[in-house]
Amino acid sequence: MMMMMGEHFGWGKVAAEGWRKGPWTAEEDRLLMEYVRVHGEGRWNSVAHLAGLRRNGKSCRLRWVNYLRPDLKRGQITPHEESIILELHARWGNRWSTIARSLPGRTDNEIKNYWRTHFKKKAKVTSSRNEKPNARFLRKHQYHQQQQQQQQYWELLRQQQHRELLRQQQQLNRQPAMKAEPINNSQPQIRQESCTCIISSFNPQIDHDQPGSLLLSLPEAISMEDHQLWDGLLWNFEDFHTNLTPNSAFGKANVHNLVAPFC
DNA sequence: AAGTTCCTCAACCGCAACGAA
DNA sequence: CTTCGTTGCGGTTGAGGAACT
Incomplete structure (x- = not known):
């Protein structure tokens, strides 16, 4: 059936090498998921033989990474995520995989x-500085929504980490022979990269002991007028900073250690 | 209602980096 | 050191649906 659809749209045909191309079928997805469940990620070129898929390794990897991975978050990019994308893109440019690690x-x-469809377009629009009052109101409104969503976001992250932890443990119980990273049994923690990447993207020289110094170290190119756009980015920096006690999960040493690789 | 344009996103391609032989 | 296979990344394409005229 898929072949018929593929032929109709010019997709899904079999390449010269014998590999299928085009949209994945539910059956192919199932086979790939089964393959990863049994063999784990990697060795993508052996998928064809071992899973009975007529797809090349590249295609399989892409499908897994972009669509089938269980830890993928579905749904719209949140304003919080959007601000992170904005900031990290300002720092790293089109290094999408690097940016993705923080999300x-x-x-x-x-x-x-997302960047292509939203920000490229936005850049054109916001180039005209004459902003209508209506737009200002909307942005302010969006900011308040963002504050709420940010709280929900952290909660979701916690839950997600917790689910992942349980999943890994279940997997370990099923396959005791498989090598696996030691699992921390303590309270599930939010991925530290999420925070540290943002912090590191500012001036690495900033004084983490000075509340507010993060804000002051914003790139000079950003005018105060544009700061509203960065509202989402500056979420809770005060709170974050306050929590950087030596005993907390985000102890200063931790932050510095984690920041270093990115600077 | 029909045609056109715009937007979104899955998937492909080419290239570079990396590691093993 | 070189070659070759594998993997990961960024750019691009195109199908399909939504929005607009």
């Missing part, structure tokens, strides 16, 4: 697509 559950492809 748990989002893929580089997703972020890349």
